[in-house]
Amino acid sequence: MKILVLGGSGIVGKAITKDLVSQPDVSQVVIGDLNVKRGEKYLEHLGSAKASVRKVDVNNHQELVKLMKGFDVIANCVYYNTILQVTQAAIEAKVHTVDLGGFFYGTIKQMEMDADLKKAGVTLLHGCGSGPGMNNVLARYAANKLDRVDEIHIRAGGVAPSPGSPPLKGAGMTIRTVIDEYTWNPMVYDHGEYKKMPCISGKEMVEFPDPIGLKPTYYSLHSEPLTLGKYIKGVKVVDIKVVFPDEEISKLTPLIEFGLTSQESIDFQGHSINPRQFIDRVLAAQEQEEEEQGSEFCASVLWITGLKDKTPVKLTYEFMMEHEKRWGNTKTGVPFSVGVLMIGRGEITKRGFTVPEEAIDPVKFIQEVKKRGFSFKETEETVREL
Template identity: 30%
Template sequence: MKKYVVLGGYGIIGRAVVNDLFRFSKNDEIIIAGRDKDKAMNFAKSFNSKRVKYQKIDITNERELINSLIGKDICINCVQYYFNLIIMKACIKARTNYVDLGGMFHMTRKQFELCKEFTTIGRCAILGMGGAPGLSNVLASYAGEKLKRVNSIEIVFADVDYTKYNQFFVLPYSFKTLIEEFTLKPAIFQDGKTKFVEPRSGLKEYNFGKEFGKQKGFLTLHSEIATLSNYFRKKGIRKCEFRVTFPDAFVEKVSLLITLGFSSNENIIFREKDVKVINATTKIMDKLVPKEGVRIKDKEIIRVILNGNKIVDAVTQSNGKISAGVLDTGIPCSIAAQGIVNEKLCKSGVFAPEDAINPVLFFKELKKRDIIIYENGRIIN
């Protein structure tokens, strides 16, 4: 029996990871872990299975974290990326494999510095193995292998939502992640060099076809730029960019919160305690994810465009309970973790998705989960 530890396994993405592990890794143990024991326990009990367990773990307590990872086959990190290095170093000491959802470019670069340590202990770490980054990287590597030269890569995702919500505002994922996509300077790879540009710059309209229509996207900070520029260097890459699309009304609301200072990292005094503004806002905003019982009906497309005309898409549809964007983030992470544990991805070291994942096998696994891959409009899985 293999043992998976899912840090933050009761969170938005963590739940999708655990659900997929439970469905496809049928004989293995899954440990839902995090600082909130009650949330971990309640989610674990919902499976009514002895192989789904829970554990309270304080990831800021090094000894506690290491002890919880010893004897486990892999740590799936679904907490905020600020803790990635702490968790990776604990995995090294516990001799445990590792996978995460990304490091917003800068953290990802730092994480690669631990490659020698993972190689020494004979363990594998895959960085940024969600939807974007993650699935997006594998789409790029698949399409790029067919081309003699890769001059440019554009990555963008879009959503279409038919859900009838009974709330004024719906948060698609972690508020802190969202705010960083709106406020941190995006990295772009241009003329063979990495540059940083103004937040929400580079507005561009994409035509995603009949169902998704035309949507406008702006540049945002993403880990793909840190790794794909190296992966395709020998093929002459000169440009790599990532854009995110949101409805205009959504952008206006988030922009207003930023303008009014609700995303500030400054401290304020509240009830005689120092409180960081962004933390207080996050506490409120994270309650605006879709409520349980709402029948979610949306689709998400992750698109990668190479050389302006080679297009590969991943299209995910919600399952009624979980949104498409959560599914296409959690499922790739689960697939990669299972691949590592079952020694289908047996290299040791620290890898980006494009270096570790076999696209054809990966796409077959995605098909089992109803995530469809298109190459220039033709289904390939």
Template identity: 35%
Template sequence: MHIIVLGGAGAMGRVTVRTLIEYADIEQVTIADYNEERAQEVAASFASSKIQVRQIDVTNAERLDQLLRGADVVLNAVDYVFNLLVLKACIRERVHYADLGGLFHMTRKMLELNAEVEVAGITAIAGIGGTPGITNLLARLAVDKLDTVDTIKVQLGCGDATPSTAPLVAPYSIRTILDEFTKEPQVYQDGVWHAQLPLSGQEEIVFPAPVGRASAIYSLHSECALFPQSFQDKGIKYASFKIAFPGDFMTKLKFLVDLGFGSDEPINVRGLKVSPREVLASLLESAPVEDVEPQDCDVLRIVATGKAGGESLEITNQVVVLPYRPWSIGAGALDTGTPLAIAGRMLANGEITRRGVSGPELSIPTGPFFHELARYGMHVESETRVLS
């Protein structure tokens, strides 16, 4: 089996690569990245004969097609704005596809290609990281226990006690986070998506330690685009997504966004046109990597309500993610990079049989997926409560 990881030298992509090379039945893993030097460094750090490195600019369709030709699976860990370009290349080359999510609007555009993906005879999984990804499959577990579904609320709690001298440490792609902070979140209710104000919907949510009580806000996310379609047969009426970042991070980032650093609109600086967002992203990316043991935590949770056997139930499913000490990687990298690899292997070995574009809740068998996830210390906790 040959699997290509686009963006394989990035923070999340390299975790996907590391997970893949530990599977005995995967013969070849290609790290394909715009930054070839960084890709070579990542490959050297793993010292595996399975790895090869290729430089790629995913906006170059001809070169992308050549790269994908003959591969079994493409795992897309580049910025979500390129998802459609990569998916179209996979359709042309008839290669299975999975990504880390499309931040709602991109995911909806991908779903429109379902017929083309089916004709190509391939599977395209829209969003199989931590969230979207693990959360979608937690929702699947809950929905399977219900006769009808009323609501699904996705909640992500993030904590980070990692010592750092950096003024700002982004838990994942700062460009994606800036979009989450500046674009209107979408809440699904009674057949319609309702746009919310950015940073709105503040709610105190109690997560397990070490996250604890945290202030969560609405965020633009793919689950709200997928669940209404995936669970329409159960009559779903409501879907929302809220995220709770560490308080210090929220305060700092909100200050930067209020100053205008969330904007991609170029401004004139001494006669040069520059994007405030790209300035911020470049500054953060150029900060030296600190050699410290990560101390972060993610709580990935869904709360679903509905009826089963005539009773009204509330089902809470969650996974508490801690740093993975054998690899010295943080919770955020672990719960994003490993699910993509697990799905990639399941695509390559034929465990996933559904064709077309869908969320992981429709395409990935929950049993084998969560069995593999548990190998990295990520276990499902579930609680069911009868509502009066």
């Protein structure tokens, strides 16, 4: 199996690359990255003869199509605003693709590419990281246990440093994603409609598994409400809230209020400057200095309600893993890698646009990520009226 990992030396890409090269049936993993020096540095750290690095700019369409040809699967883990051009290139190259999700609105646009994907005879497995990804698989696992699904509530992003590791300095995501989640209105699925919520709203204190503990969560713009609302039959409500530390909110709020996260360019001393791009670049430089230090625990919690044997029940799922940060975001990268391997091994046969809750066997998927260090806890409660 030959895999091209776009952004393969980034925070998520490193974890994907590491898992893929460890598989006996994977013969070649190529890191496609604009930052070749970063890729070469990671190759030295990885120490696998299967891996190599190629310079690629996903905005160069012809170059990207040419590079994709000959691979079995494309693992696309570059910034989500490039997914449409990557998907179009994969259609032209006639190669399967896995990505991290489209931040709700990008997902809608990718759904519209379904006919073209099917015509090319290829699969796009959309949103196969942690959230979206593992969240969706667990929602499907729960739905398969119930006679009727009523509500799905996802609480994600619980993070805590491992003993002896430096304290956390952010929200556990790339800074560009953090700012997007702060400034884009979240959406929830509510009885057949998608409703827009205020940014940084719906604060809820959630108890995550030890050692993470109690954390503040807020509504966040993700694709889970969109796809679970579509693919989980009968569900009435789907929402997701993500941990945003109060200290992080206090740091970013002034940037937002002063317009420094605006995408509109301004003239400064004869030069056109995009405030958002400037902020991204400055904060990303700090992020890269910190991303390899120590280890951390990452966890999410889901509640699914419905009927089982005519009795109202509540299913609660916790999943957690500990990882060394030098290997990237394993909580996201491992589920992604498993999705890539399932396509490459012919275990996912649906062509066109698809998502984990539609295409993936949840029992097998959970078994695979458990082999790689994930732990799961399931609680079933019967709900009765007094």
